Structures are given as C-alpha cells and as structure tokens.
Amino acid sequence: MIDLSAAELLAAYRSGALSPVEVMQAVLAHAAAREGELHALCAVDAEGALAAARASEARWQAGTALPLDGVPVTLKENIAVPGAAYRLGTAATAEGATADFEAPPAARLREAGAIAWARTTMPDYGMLSSGLSSLYAEPARNPWNTAMTPGGSSAGAAAAAAAGYGPLHLGTDIGGSIRLPAGWCGLVGLKPSHGRVPIKPGYAGRVAGPLTRTVADAALMLAALAKPDARDPTQLPPGQVLLRPLELQKLRIGLMLDAGWGDAVQPEVAAAVTAAARTFEQAGAVVEPLAGFTTREMADGIDRFWRMRSWLDISALPADRRAQVLPYILD
Structure with missing residues (x-):
C-alpha cells in the first residue's frame, strides 16, 4: 500500500478497502526500514501521526471526510509548524530553536485532513542543490542509487517521495529546489507561480509546492495549498485548481x-x-x-541576489554561530 497514490488512497478509504491507520502504520514501518541509508527525515512524530490517522478513520466512517483526509504528507524543515524544530538545515541555528507559528502551506494541508507525520532534511538555508548540511551527519541519498544525491534543496522530500514514504511531500523552490530533485529522482515537481501558494516567512522568489509520484497527486496537493492566507501580501487572487484532460491535438x-x-x-x-x-x-x-533565452549575465545576476539575500541572514548571526555554517556556503 506504500506505493499507492493519494488519489488511490482516497478511493480506498472511501470504499472501506483501506484505513488511514493501517496506511500510516505501513508508511512509518517502511520509512524506519529505509532511513538508515536514505537520511531523508529530520523528525518523525509517529504518535501524533497515528492519533491523526485514528481521527481521520472516524471521519471517513461518519461520512465527514476532508479533501485529503488520512493521506500521509511530509514537510520540508523550513516549513514552520508550532513547537517543531526550526533550524533551517544548519548547525548555525541555535539548538532547541522551534517555530512559534504555522506556515500557510502546513495549515492548508492540515485543514484538508492530510497527516503531516515527518519533516524532511535540507542543506544549510536551502542554499545547495544537494542535501549536504552542517546540521545532519549524513546528507539525503537518492533511493535509485544511494551513492548519488537526490538533488536539493528539497533533498529529503525528494528522497522520501521516491522511496515511497507516502504519496505527498512538500518542498520549497527559488532556483530549482523542487524541480532539480524531481528530475533527479523521477518525480513530479512543481514550482507554482509566485503567490499562488501563500507562504510565511516571505522571501522573494520562494514558493512552496508539491513533490509527488503522479501528476494527479500534484494537482490534488496544489488544490489544497492554493487556498488564500492573509499573512502573505504577495498572494494571488484565489483560483480553483482542477485536474483536467489535456488536448494534445495541435498543442x-x-x-x-x-x-x-x-x-x-x-x-x-x-x-x-x-x-x-x-x-x-x-x-x-x-x-x-526553442532557443535558449537566458544568458550567463542573467545567471550571474540571480546568483548575486541569492548571495546577498543569504548574507543578510548569515551576517546577523553571532560570530560563533556564523562559523558553523557549511563552508561551501559561508565562503
């Protein structure tokens, strides 16, 4: 059942063929068996996940199920959840740092009934196209070949998705942090238009989006994520997200x-x-x-922007904390 898509799980819950509890148990067991080699997760809340699965099971039995009720989902570590560790993939963040708010993407998935059971690893501040981090002893590995990286910075999310840690995984993307690992792990990865998925804290260019194994699951996830949230002043006007057939003739x-x-x-x-x-x-x-329309000069410009924006965060750290940032990024 760990290979089932979100759409298939919802159909199985609806028919009574499967229960959210048994699915959550299977996902937890599978992840525990693979984590020793994949290093995709930085936190697992098994007790909370099973409690949420039991509540979901009750809603399905009562006929009050939510759009993603009982579907397991992982959240990248930079998606804030109240009380959860919030170290942004770097040892430079103080030990014990936690979030005191719920980021809009986490809230929308929770409201849709999805079960956020684990948080996924990332490089320092999401600044690399791998999972290399000063915080984690081992970087995330590609399930297709564990000698290889899954890509980044949504490294753990991609590894978890490709390895079958449930069907839905939330990443973030500025310059490829969803799209690169999706390509390297054989997944569907979508960077939505800026503002389509409200986010907090704001960051120019950063969006949250799905990493899944099917297009249909990406659409299901985006439909939940795209709901409005007044905390993001850059959000787009609400728009309905629907999976619809694509007419290829003359496209x-x-x-x-x-x-x-x-x-x-x-x-x-x-x-x-x-x-x-x-x-x-x-x-x-x-x-x-179609000829390429970007240039080396344009790439260098966005690189300077990232360096400047990252340095604003890093330079605000005390010297002893700053020294713990991964050298590849600090230099």
Whole structure:
C-alpha cells in the first residue's frame, strides 16, 4: 500500500478497502526500514501521526471526510509548524530553536485532513542543490542509487517521495529546489507561480509546492495549498485548481535543449528529452525548437541576489554561530 497514490488512497478509504491507520502504520514501518541509508527525515512524530490517522478513520466512517483526509504528507524543515524544530538545515541555528507559528502551506494541508507525520532534511538555508548540511551527519541519498544525491534543496522530500514514504511531500523552490530533485529522482515537481501558494516567512522568489509520484497527486496537493492566507501580501487572487484532460491535438510545445549558458546537455539526457517530444508529436502535438533565452549575465545576476539575500541572514548571526555554517556556503 506504500506505493499507492493519494488519489488511490482516497478511493480506498472511501470504499472501506483501506484505513488511514493501517496506511500510516505501513508508511512509518517502511520509512524506519529505509532511513538508515536514505537520511531523508529530520523528525518523525509517529504518535501524533497515528492519533491523526485514528481521527481521520472516524471521519471517513461518519461520512465527514476532508479533501485529503488520512493521506500521509511530509514537510520540508523550513516549513514552520508550532513547537517543531526550526533550524533551517544548519548547525548555525541555535539548538532547541522551534517555530512559534504555522506556515500557510502546513495549515492548508492540515485543514484538508492530510497527516503531516515527518519533516524532511535540507542543506544549510536551502542554499545547495544537494542535501549536504552542517546540521545532519549524513546528507539525503537518492533511493535509485544511494551513492548519488537526490538533488536539493528539497533533498529529503525528494528522497522520501521516491522511496515511497507516502504519496505527498512538500518542498520549497527559488532556483530549482523542487524541480532539480524531481528530475533527479523521477518525480513530479512543481514550482507554482509566485503567490499562488501563500507562504510565511516571505522571501522573494520562494514558493512552496508539491513533490509527488503522479501528476494527479500534484494537482490534488496544489488544490489544497492554493487556498488564500492573509499573512502573505504577495498572494494571488484565489483560483480553483482542477485536474483536467489535456488536448494534445495541435498543442504547441517548445523543445529547448540548450538553456543558453552553463554546461552542455549530456547526450543521453538530450536523447531522452527528444524522445519524449517525439511521443507528444505522435499524439498530435506540434513540437517546435526553442532557443535558449537566458544568458550567463542573467545567471550571474540571480546568483548575486541569492548571495546577498543569504548574507543578510548569515551576517546577523553571532560570530560563533556564523562559523558553523557549511563552508561551501559561508565562503
């Protein structure tokens, strides 16, 4: 049952074929068996999860189930939950630091009945495309090959998703922190438009979004996440998120094999992307080559922004705390 999607779990709960309690028990057992090699989680609340599963089971039996009732979900460590550790993946944050508020994405998932049973690892301040961290003894590993990284900075979320720690996982993204690990772990990862998913604390460019194993599950999760929250002044007007069939006939799809800067695309990657484009073409879509439109100068500009924004946080630390930031980031 750990391989079932959120949509399949909801259908099984609805029919009575499965219970949220037995699903939560299975997920907890599976995660415990794999964590020794994957290092995807920084905190697990098994007791709270099972209590939430029993409450969910009662709602299903009473006919009052919520949209994501009883579906397990993990939260990236930088998603605040009252009383939960809030160290942002870095040893520079004081031991015992906890959040005193509930971030909008966590609140929306809770209100939809999802069971947030674990928190996932990340690099210092989410500033790397891996899980390397000054806080955790071992970085998250890719379940497909544990010698490899799952990508980052939503490293633990991606590892957990690919390993079957339940169907729904919440990451955050500025410059690829959901999309990179999704690509490296064979997942569906979505960086929503800025403001579509309200967030707190605010940070220019950062959004929260789903990491799942199916498109349908990403849509289910986004439908819950996109509800309004007055604490985010950048939120977009409310909009309904619906999974709908995509008509491929004459749909125009751009095929970009060169971003315009950076390393050349590896031949096997280019072949895989081109094969996917041909599949769309055979289904009736119109595939057109698209030249890269970004430049090295643009990339350097966003890099300077990230460095500046990160330094505002790091420079505010006492000297002894600042020295504990991962050297790759501090330098």
